[in-house]
Amino acid sequence: xxxxxxxxxxxxxxxxxxxxxxxxxxxxxxxxxxxxxxxxxxxxxxxxxxxxxxxxxxxxxxxxxxxxxxxxxxxxxxxxxxxxxxxxxxxxxxxxxxxxxxxxxxxxxxxxxxxxxxxxxxxxxxxxxxxxxxxxxxxxxxxxxxxxxxxxxxxxxxxxxxxxxxxxxxxxxxxxxxxxxxxxxxxxxxxxxxxxxxxxxxxxxxxxxxxxxxxxxxxxxxxxxxxxxxxxxxxxxxxxxxxxxxxxxxxxxxxxxxxxxxxxxxxxxxxxxxxxxxxxxxxxxxxxxxxxxxxxxxxxxxxxxxxxxxxxxxxxxxxxxxxxxxxxxxxxxxxxxxxxxxxxxxxxxxxxxxxxxxxxxxxxxxxxxxxxxxxxxxxxxxxxxxxxxxxxxxxxxxxxxxxxxxxxxxxxxxxxxxxxxxxxxxxxxxxxxxxxxxxxxxxxxx
Amino acid sequence: xxxxxxxxxxxxxxxxxxxxxxxxxxxxxxxxxxxxxxxxxxxxxxxxxxxxxxxxxxxxxxxxxxxxxxxxxxxxxxxxxxxxxxxxxxxxxxxxxxxxxxxxxxxxxxxxxxxxxxxxxxxxxxxxxxxxxxxxxxxxxxxxxxxxxxxxxxxxxxxxxxxxxxxxxxxxxxxxxxxxxxxxxxxxxxxxxxxxxxxxxxxxxxxxxxxxxxxxxxxxxxxxxxxxxxxxxxxxxxxxxxxxxxxxxxxxxxxxxxxxxxxxxxxxxxxxxxxxxxxxxxxxxxxxxxxxxxxxxxxxxxxxxxxxxxxxxxxxxxxxxxxxxxxxxxxxxxxxxxxxxxxxxxxxxxxxxxxxx
Numbered sequence: 001x002x003x004x005x006x007x008x009x010x011x012x013x014x015x016x017x018x019x020x021x022x023x024x025x026x027x028x029x030x031x032x033x034x035x036x037x038x039x040x041x042x043x044x045x046x047x048x049x050x051x052x053x054x055x056x057x058x059x060x061x062x063x064x065x066x067x068x069x070x071x072x073x074x075x076x077x078x079x080x081x082x083x084x085x086x087x088x089x090x091x092x093x094x095x096x097x098x099x100x101x102x103x104x105x106x107x108x109x110x111x112x113x114x115x116x117x118x119x120x121x122x123x124x125x126x127x128x129x130x131x132x133x134x135x136x137x138x139x140x141x142x143x144x145x146x147x148x149x150x151x152x153x154x155x156x157x158x159x160x161x162x163x164x165x166x167x168x169x170x171x172x173x174x175x176x177x178x179x180x181x182x183x184x185x186x187x188x189x190x191x192x193x194x195x196x197x198x199x200x201x202x203x204x205x206x207x208x209x210x211x212x213x214x215x216x217x218x219x220x221x222x223x224x225x226x227x228x229x230x231x232x233x234x235x236x237x238x239x240x241x242x243x244x245x246x247x248x249x250x251x252x253x254x255x256x257x258x259x260x261x262x263x264x265x266x267x268x269x270x271x272x273x274x275x276x277x278x279x280x281x282x283x284x285x286x287x288x289x290x291x292x293x294x295x296x297x298x299x300x301x302x303x304x305x306x307x308x309x310x311x312x313x314x315x316x317x318x319x320x321x322x323x324x325x326x327x328x329x330x331x332x333x334x335x336x337x338x339x340x341x342x343x344x345x346x347x348x349x350x351x352x353x354x355x356x357x358x359x360x361x362x363x364x365x366x367x368x369x370x371x372x373x374x375x376x377x378x379x380x381x382x383x384x385x386x387x388x389x390x391x392x393x394x395x396x397x398x399x400x401x402x403x404x405x406x407x408x409x410x411x412x413x414x415x416x417x418x419x420x421x422x423x424x425x426x427x428x429x430x431x432x433x434x435x436x437x438x439x440x441x442x443x444x445x446x
Numbered sequence: 447x448x449x450x451x452x453x454x455x456x457x458x459x460x461x462x463x464x465x466x467x468x469x470x471x472x473x474x475x476x477x478x479x480x481x482x483x484x485x486x487x488x489x490x491x492x493x494x495x496x497x498x499x500x501x502x503x504x505x506x507x508x509x510x511x512x513x514x515x516x517x518x519x520x521x522x523x524x525x526x527x528x529x530x531x532x533x534x535x536x537x538x539x540x541x542x543x544x545x546x547x548x549x550x551x552x553x554x555x556x557x558x559x560x561x562x563x564x565x566x567x568x569x570x571x572x573x574x575x576x577x578x579x580x581x582x583x584x585x586x587x588x589x590x591x592x593x594x595x596x597x598x599x600x601x602x603x604x605x606x607x608x609x610x611x612x613x614x615x616x617x618x619x620x621x622x623x624x625x626x627x628x629x630x631x632x633x634x635x636x637x638x639x640x641x642x643x644x645x646x647x648x649x650x651x652x653x654x655x656x657x658x659x660x661x662x663x664x665x666x667x668x669x670x671x672x673x674x675x676x677x678x679x680x681x682x683x684x685x686x687x688x689x690x691x692x693x694x695x696x697x698x699x700x701x702x703x704x705x706x707x708x709x710x711x712x713x714x715x716x717x718x719x720x721x722x723x724x725x726x727x728x729x730x731x732x733x734x735x736x737x738x739x740x741x742x743x744x745x746x747x748x749x750x751x752x753x754x755x756x757x758x759x760x761x762x763x764x765x766x767x768x769x770x771x772x773x774x775x776x777x778x779x780x781x782x783x784x785x786x787x788x789x790x791x792x793x794x795x796x797x798x799x800x801x802x803x
Contacts, residue, residue, distance in 0.1 A: 218722035219672055219696050219748045221621045222646045254720040256695035259670035260646065277720055284720050287692035291670055440572035440779070443745060 045118025048130065057122040059161055060087040064116055066109045067419070068102050068427030069354070071388060076431040078102040079354035081422065082109055082149040084157060086121060092156035093417055095360070096149025097325050097353035098141055100433035108146035116150065122161065124154040128331045132304070144303035144326045151329025152360045152413065159412030165363060166413060170334060172367030178404030179365040181374040182207035182246065185235075193238035199380050200243055204402035207244040207271060207373055208380075210235055212261070215436055215444035218254035225257065229264045236268045244271040244373075246297070246348075251278040252445045255287040262292045271373075272297040272319050272348070278445065286316045297321050300350035304328045305335045312343050319372060323350040324364065325357040333364045341370040352377035355389040358398040360413050362405050374405060392421045474503035475531045475558060482519040482543075483794075485730065485767070486802035489757035493802050494702065494729035496792070497522075497546040501531045505557050508792045509543075509550030510732035512702035513802075517542040532558060534707055548705030549736045549788070556787035563706065563788060564742035574779035575741040576749045578623070582756045587778045588648065588749065589622040593630065593638060601634050606641040613645040626653040628677055632664040639669035648749075649674045649696045649724075659687050666693045674698050676726045685712050689719045696748060700726040701733050706740045713744040722748035729753065731768035734780070735788045738772060742782055750780065766796045 044050065045060070063085035070078040077099040084092040098105045115131050131147050132139055139147060159166045167173050185196055185208045196208065212228040235245050247270055249258055258276035265273075272295040276288045279301045289296045297319035302308050304327060311317055322336045337347045347370050351361045358376050365371045376398045378386060389397040393415045398405065408414020436444045483496040493513035500506050522543050529536075534551035537544055556563040564570045578588035591612045596605060609624070616622045624647045626635055635653035642650075649672035653665050656675045666673060675688055676698025688694035699712040704725075713723045723746050727733050734752055741747040752773050755761060765771050768790050772783060783789025 217748060218720055218746055219648060219724075221648065222618065225646050254695075254722065255692070256672040256721070260643075260672075263643075263670045281719055283690065283692060287666075290667065290692075438572070440574050440576070441570075442572040442747075 046115050046130075049119060052120065052123070052126075056120050057161070058088075059090065059121055059157070061085070061116050061119050061121050062087050064109075064113055065419075066106050067422055068106055068429075069422050069425045070428035071385060071425055073428045074431055075428060076100055076433045077353060078427055078430075079356075080105045080109070080145070080149060081354070081356060082153045083419070084116065084121065084150070084153040086157060090157050090160050092121065092153035092158075092160070093356050093413065093415075094149040094152030094154070094156065094329065095325050095354050095356035096145040096147075097357065098145040099353070101142055101145075101430065102427070103430040104142045105145045105149070108142050109149055112146060112150060121154050121157040124151065124158060124331060127151075127154060128328065132328070138306070139303045139328070141301065141303060141326055144328060144332075148325050148327065148329040148332065148357075151331050152324070152356065155330045155360070155363075156412040159414075163411050165408045165411060166330060166360070167363040167366040167407060170330075170364065170367035172363070173407055174366060174369065174371070175404075176407065178401070178406040179362050179371065179374050180206065180403060181376060181400050181405050182209050182244075183376075183378050183380045183400075184208070185210045185380070187211075190234060190238050193235065196380050197239050197243065200239075203380070203400070204404075205243075205380065205400065206403045207246065208239065209246040209248055209274070209375070211248045211250055212252070214252075215438060215446060216253045216257050217438060217444075218256060220253075220257045220260075225260055228261050232261075232265045232268060232270070246271045246274060246373075248274040249276045250446065251275040253277060255284045258288050259291055262288060262294055266292060266294055270294050274298065274321065275300070282310045282314060282316055285311070286314060289316050289318075295319055297348055299336075300326075300352075302327060302336075304332050305339045308336050308339065312340050312345055315343060315345075317345065319346045319348045321348050321350045321375070323352075323357070324361040325351065325353050330360060330364055333361065334367070337364065337368045337370060341368075344370075346370045346372045348372045348375065350375050355393065355397045356413070356417075359393075359408065359415055362407065363413065365405075366407055376405075388425070392417055474501065475505070475554065476502045477527050477529055477531045478502050480523050480526055482522075483797045484513065484802045485797055485800045487730075487755055487757075487760040487763055488800065489759040490755045492728070492753070492755065492760070494733065495543065495546055496730070496732055496797065497543060497550050498792070498794070499526075499531055499547075499550040499554060501554060503558075505531070505554050507531065507550035507553035507557070508732050508788065508790070509546035509548065509553065509705070510702065510729050510736065511543050511545035511549075511705070512700070512729060514542065519543065522547070531555075537705075539708065545700075545702050545705035545708065548707050549732070552706050552736075552739070553787040560786050562783060562786060563736075563739035564782065567706075567710065567739070567743035569739075569744075570742040570782060571745050572742055572747065574776070574781060575738050575747070576778060577752050577775065577780045578749055579752050579754045580756070581625070583754060585754075585775045586752075587620055589616050589620055590625050591616070591622050591647075592625045592627065595629060596634060599631050599634065601637070605634075606637055609638050610641050610645070613642050613647065616645075621648045623648050623674075624650045624653075624671070626650060628652040628655050630654050632661040636665045636668040639665055639671040639673075643669050643671050647671060651698075652677050656684065656688065659691060659693065662688065662693045663691065666691075672696055674724065676700060679703075682708075682712050682715060686715060689716060689721060692719075694721060696722050696724050698724055698726045700728070701737045701740065702727065702729045706736050706743075709740050710744060713740075713746055717744075717746045720746075722746050724749045724751065727751050727753055731764045731773055732788070732790065732792065734773050735768065735783065735790045738780055738782060739788060752780070763796075763800055767793050767800065769793070 067081040295318035299321040479500040672695030674696040697716040699709040
């Protein structure tokens with residue numbers, strides 16, 4: 001019952017913190033690096049906390065650990081997990097995995113140590129603002145991922161402290177059966193797709209996603225364009241009319257090339273086309289959208305609602321896909337969804353990293369009025385990562401039941417995770433993501 | 447731009463210009479002589495201007511620009527002798543022979559640095575340069591289809607079908623560029639583009655005049671055929687306007703107008719819109735060499751036009767004035783040069799032979 005009594009202890013807890021020397025805090029970067037913040041948190045907790053001395057919850061962050069977790073020694077996306085410990089024994093887990101930049105995020109999370117040790121984890125909005133605003137430079141993907149990991153861990157603690165799953169704190173669920181998801185079917189042959197169609201029917205899966213083959217220059221030759229169109233046609237032919245199909249262009253195409261392909265596949269009634277061009281230029285994305293009725297989705301690389309504002313305001317896209325591990329955690333994703341909803345833009349959040357972000361995103365999804373479908377980069381048939389995740393959590397995390405990801409029942413993010421189970425997968429260091437090139441040696445997008 | 451902004455920027459310019467002029471000169475690279483070689487291809491009569499810059503240290507740089515009957519070489523000679531041959535960025539955009547000065551100065555800079563121009567500019571970004579030539583050329587795997595001159599404005603279905611027939615005649619393993627040559631109205635261009643759309647032309651070049659950007663919108667809004675513009679454009683602001691409105695898919699700065707560094711700046715602009723670059727080129731082999739270095743210096747290059755004449759006499763002349771034979775097709779591509787500067791040798795005696803007064 002400890003977690004339900006902490007509010008009553010609030011003033012006593014504060015008094016203690018004011019007089020007693022703060023316990024020595026272990027910071028385990030687990031990265032072989034020693035990038036620790038050199039300015040230690042002040043004795044009385046992080047800057048600005050005195051203003052809240054009368055309204056502290058009594059719960060205090062006493063420790064932070066950061067874990068780099070490589071499922072395979074050469075993984076280009078070691079999971080970056082954050083564990084926050086509190087004075088009342090409640091712990092919170094979050095994820096800030098950033099593909100290809102693991103060590104940078106680990107270092108950045110450590111940079112936020114002074115914002116956290118001694119802070120009241122219930123003040124998630126206040127802490128988020130402080131991390132974002134007081135970083136001065138605002139967030140790019142590294143800082144966005146660091147904030148995301150910390151934010152998820154704070155919400156995990158908040159839910160546990162208040163005794164309810166996070167989606168309830170956010171006002172959900174809209175659907176008690178869970179949130180709709182999709183699996184990936186990249187590279188499947190016609191025979192495999194027909195098999196997937198059968199399995200999907202049996203398992204209640206209503207949606208899948210695939211990519212387009214090869215790499216594209218910003219103007220393309222006929223054979224490449226024809227191949228892309230044929231690959232998309234094959235999906236509809238093999239999967240039939242009843243399964244929703246999303247196609248991820250993965251920003252491999254320019255607006256010029258994407259416009260041609262999107263126009264040709266218009267009769268196939270795709271659920272959406274994703275990232276038909278790179279994410280930096282909203283006007284360029286508009287060029288594709290203005291000549292197509294196929295819904296356009298993008299946003300997995302955008303940070304915070306600020307990063308999505310122009311896309312939303314201009315009404316360029318139909319679906320936003322911000323990622324809970326990059327955009328700013330639960331706080332960030334919820335705000336993006338709320339902002340998008342004002343412009344009738346739907347949400348299909350991306351979460352293709354580890355399982356903590358995956359489990360966290362379900363909570364936000366369940367509380368979005370404009371939710372469409374959740375991505376998790378699993379396949380119809382469970383893979384090696386799915387097995388590890390099940391070992392870690394004791395349940396098949398991020399596997400759908402009847403086409404939906406089930407909602408958590410336990411408080412917080414709704415899972416237990418032991419450090420010992422992560423120790424089997426030591427941090428293999430940062431590995432670059434795939435680097436691909438065109439025939440003439442020039443840089444290609446994948 | 448409003449008047450206040452124009453005045454603000456003019457005021458800045460008056461402080462910046464003297465600073466640029468006051469730069470310290472490394473004397474060895476001072477320009478001691480500039481020569482102008484106007485040349486003409488013997489059969490086609492195509493003309494272009496070559497410049498030869500010599501430095502105090504004896505380095506020689508070659509550049510090329512479009513033939514401009516109104517351009518006076520005298521002020522170029524008097525204005526640039528004594529200036530630094532390596533300071534290519536200080537050539538003002540309005541200078542006559544600007545492209546040739548730019549290319550020749552980069553040639554010298556490369557030679558001074560003992561590196562090909564593309565290496566000086568941060569490349570190579572690719573190891574070969576995709577190329578195509580003119581409608582009559584069969585050597586490169588990209589065909590050019592000139593849309594027929596319309597008999598009257600606002601052409602009907604029969605005219606569109608004629609264009610489709612031409613497109614259908616291209617074997618499916620070959621790509622083609624639809625060249626409008628700025629002859630069509632926006633309405634006709636949009637109809638032609640829509641009709642040819644499913645044939646996936648590489649792009650529709652100069653589908654209509656670009657003088658009125660809002661008129662170009664009609665074409666871009668009605669079709670997804672990539673549009674290419676650049677003919678006669680000497681102001682990067684025009685490219686910016688087309689890019690901002692999403693009306694251009696392949697930016698075509700003319701190498702004979704912009705030179706290497708001017709075209710590179712247009713490429714940088716286009717890059718932020720994910721727009722590819724295919725420089726225009728209507729001159730000679732020195733311009734082709736410059737284009738090769740540009741292509742290997744930018745990330746968003748797509749293809750280079752090589753304006754080979756259909757006449758053997760003209761082709762022989764191009765090979766005679768510049769060696770090695772850089773305009774040779776190698777599987778649809780041109781090869782990069784490897785020696786310092788532009789990596790070419792210009793045969794001055796041959797230039798006299800093809801001199802055009």
